[in-house]
Amino acid sequence: DAGVTQSPTHLIKTRGQHVTLRCSPISGHKSVSWYQQVLGQGPQFIFQYYEKEERGRGNFPDRFSARQFPNYSSELNVNALLLGDSALYLCASSLTPSYNSPLHFGNGTRLTVT
Amino acid sequence: AQSVSQHNHHVILSEAASLELGCNYSYGGTVNLFWYVQYPGQHLQLLLKYFSGDPLVKGIKGFEAEFIKSKFSFNLRKPSVQWSDTAEYFCASWGTGGGFKTIFGAGTRLFVKA
Structure with missing residues (x-):
């Protein structure tokens, strides 16, 4: 089975621009979460979606x-x-978005803002 | 705010040495704890988990972790490391108070010398 796929793998943007990152979950998985990982830190929770509804949001700006x-x-x-x-x-x-439903991660999108 | 702390950011060991990576969590109630591993060039993957019951949990590749509630700790251990264990290890806790999130520590980079 295919794992979680993310696109693009790398992206370079300029300050002030916007960006869209994409994710395809494992077949049959209905829950998707997004995390931001800054160099030297662990992943930080951004959003959780389940059945097309936002179920959780981390401490990130609008x-x-x-x-x-x-x-x-x-x-x-x-x-x-x-x-x-x-x-x-x-x-x-x-x-599902439950503690006992293991997270399966993609390889990530590396975003560089210049 | 709920947090997870990992004591060592970088660890260097020789093959066959024993490994113990420290992890402390901040929440005093019921906790659900995880260790994730990221091998070079690969995605994050679950190593082991603790929800309840026997505080000594075993994971893949010979790893184990011990939950000590009185110390708020969930340390990762392996009796004899191999060169292939070179990776970054993240301790994590399921977030309480809603949000369906996982809270990660900053990670420990392990390098095993052949």
């Missing part, structure tokens, strides 16, 4: 938004990019 589509794939959007948004963005899928 410039960050996301959505989940009927096929359970997801997009993460970031507007008005700042240098500090440079990071690895990870998508994780699971069967």
